[in-house]
Amino acid sequence: MRKVKIGIIGCGNISGIYLENLTRTFADTEVFAVSDISEERMQAAAEQYGVPNCWTAEEILESPDIELVLNLTTPGDHFRICRLALEHGKHVYVEKPLSLSPEQGGELAELARAKGLLLGGAPDTFLGAGLQTCRKLIDDGYIGQPVAATSFMLGHGHENWHPNPAFYYQAGGGPMFDMGPYYLTALVSLLGPAQTVAGMTSKSFEQRTITSQPLFGEKIDVEVPTHIAGTLRFQSGAVATMITSFDVWSSNLPYIEIYGTLGTLLVPDPNNFGGPILLRPAGAAEFKEIPTVHQYAENSRGLGVADMAHCIVNGGTPRANGELANHVLEIMHAFHTSSDSGVYAELKTTCEQPQPLATGLVKGYVE
Ligand SMILES: NC(=O)c1ccc[n+]([C@@H]2O[C@H](COP(=O)([O-])OP(=O)(O)OC[C@H]3O[C@@H](n4cnc5c(N)ncnc54)[C@H](O)[C@@H]3O)[C@@H](O)[C@H]2O)c1
Numbered sequence: 001m002r003k004v005k006i007g008i009i010g011c012g013n014i015s016g017i018y019l020e021n022l023t024r025t026f027a028d029t030e031v032f033a034v035s036d037i038s039e040e041r042m043q044a045a046a047e048q049y050g051v052p053n054c055w056t057a058e059e060i061l062e063s064p065d066i067e068l069v070l071n072l073t074t075p076g077d078h079f080r081i082c083r084l085a086l087e088h089g090k091h092v093y094v095e096k097p098l099s100l101s102p103e104q105g106g107e108l109a110e111l112a113r114a115k116g117l118l119l120g121g122a123p124d125t126f127l128g129a130g131l132q133t134c135r136k137l138i139d140d141g142y143i144g145q146p147v148a149a150t151s152f153m154l155g156h157g158h159e160n161w162h163p164n165p166a167f168y169y170q171a172g173g174g175p176m177f178d179m180g181p182y183y184l185t186a187l188v189s190l191l192g193p194a195q196t197v198a199g200m201t202s203k204s205f206e207q208r209t210i211t212s213q214p215l216f217g218e219k220i221d222v223e224v225p226t227h228i229a230g231t232l233r234f235q236s237g238a239v240a241t242m243i244t245s246f247d248v249w250s251s252n253l254p255y256i257e258i259y260g261t262l263g264t265l266l267v268p269d270p271n272n273f274g275g276p277i278l279l280r281p282a283g284a285a286e287f288k289e290i291p292t293v294h295q296y297a298e299n300s301r302g303l304g305v306a307d308m309a310h311c312i313v314n315g316g317t318p319r320a321n322g323e324l325a326n327h328v329l330e331i332m333h334a335f336h337t338s339s340d341s342g343v344y345a346e347l348k349t350t351c352e353q354p355q356p357l358a359t360g361l362v363k364g365y366v367e
Contacts, residue, residue, distance in 0.1 A: 004309035005032035007060035007090075009081055010072035011045040012036070013162065014095060017301045018072065019049040026306035027364045028313060033060050057081065061088040067312060068093065068118075070305060075172025079104040086111045086119070091312055093120040093305045096181035098325040100172045102333050102349065105326035112322055118311060119322030123182050124304030126189040127319060127357055128273025129297035133290065134258070134265060135356050138190055142279060143260025146191055149240040152253035153179045157246035159210045159220065166220045168246070169208060174224035175244035176332045179271070183242065184328045185320075186256060186270035191234045193327055193350045199230035199335030204247040230335045235350070242335075273300050295361040307366045314367075319354040327351040 006022060008015060011034050022029045033053035036042035046054050060066055061084055069085035071078060071094040079099040085092040086108065098105045098121045112119035125131065138146060153175060159165045167173050188194065204227060208220040226246040233239050243253075256267035266278035266287060274297035278287040296303055304320030311318045327349045334345035357366065 001028065002313060003028055003030040004067050004312050005030050005065050006068045006070050006305070006309075007033040007035065007055070007063065007066040008070045008072060009035045009057045009060060011038070011041040012072065014301070015045060015072050017299055018070065018305070019045055019051070021300060021302035022305060023049045023051070025300070025364055026302065026309070028309040029302070029306055032065055033063065035060050061085060061090065067091060068305070068309060071095065074167040075100060075177065076167065076170065078172070079108065082108050082119070083111065086115055086117055089115065089117070091118040091308065093308055093320075094122070096122040096325070097172060097177045097332065098322065098329045102326065102330040105322075105329045106349070109322040109326050118308055118318055120304055120308045120318045120320050121322060121325030122304065122320065123185050123270075124301065124307070124320045125182055125270055125273055126186050126354070127296065127303045127307065128300060129292035129294040130268040130273060130275045130277060131186050131189060131270060132294040132357050133275070133277055133292040134267050135190055136293065136359070137265060137277070137279065137290065138258065138260070139356065142263065142281070143258060143265050144262030146236070146238045146258050146260045148238055148259040149187060149191065149257060150254070151183045151187060151240055151242040151256045152251070153183055153255075154243060154245045154248040154251040154253060156249050157208060157226070159208045159212065161212050163212060163214060165210060165212070169220050169222045169224060169226075171224060174226055174228070175246045176228045176335055180244050180332045181328055182270040183244070183256060184331050185324065186267065187240060188324065188328065188351065189354055190258060190267070191238050191240075192236050192353045193234065194232045194331050195235045195347055196233040197230060197331055197334035197338055197345045197347065198232075199228060199338040199345070201225035201336055201339040202227045225336065225339070228335050230338065232331065273297055293359050294357060295363055303366070310366050319357070321354070323349075323351040324354060
């Protein structure tokens, strides 16, 4: 079986786990080149993971060897680099969010369709053992028909640990565009596509102070809302309540709960790949932990890329695909536009509920 040769653009904070898994875990992937505007980060990545080529982004795009471009730059560069990759005839997978606006996301999806290329986007945590087991429980009827859900991500931002956190407070950042993709992709994977969004947003702090190294003490101007609350109705009729916030020091709320006609499912952290999962059927005295029955409970970032590589070789639709990422992008925007306009936002995009992964997979494979 041939491996798909990948060129990675962006060797920053998140690149290590991708490099680790794409070079050592997955059967269908080979990292053929890395690129970063920081020579030091690029060389370090190549050396640590045995990548044979350190190239400029342009060299990756021009190379006939590269089939798939993995775009791990920060949100402001996602659209430009993805479009260039597609224009150069490469399949492309990008970290979240897909782009800054649904118009940009739609343009990428359309360009990929027109060129017969695959477009995919993070997150791929919904393919992990935790969320796949939840999907199986719902599909197999353990909570009956899902009628409602809650989804909470409350924290105080990333300036206490990320080495260069300014992008979290610029366009494409904020808690919804940063963390919303995990929660919304999980919800769409579990409940299907959404239809209507009502949102309210606020910004509680005009500036943030970096307390991580090496930029300790520097101020960041906050350009985006940092507390987003709202509701969304799914096409199935289920109604979810959602909060994402960088303005809250601590809270005691669950990650995601799904309420069905026959019981309640407590979904694990959608930013991770594993459990725990708790289920309480109607009438049961307490929640019981359900063991995960799928592969990939550990940090498997890159699983969506491996799934895409499998589709490049064998055909099929990648699960973490552009339609899904663009639908999630439109939902995230809709919370903001609904808040600005004071009216519900009716969504224009939709997507297929991604196919579940099988149980019993061998580690490194998606089929
Ligand atoms: N850091 C995390 O824990 C984390 C987790 C999940 C997802 N993400 C997402 O991953 C993306 C990257 O985040 P990060 O934390 O790794 O950011 P980062 O700033 O640490 O890394 C981005 C890297 O891209 C490089 N880069 C930018 N433009 C480039 C270009 N034109 N050519 C080559 N290199 C270029 C930068 O030099 C930098 O090394 C973001 O979209 C973020 O939302 C990050």
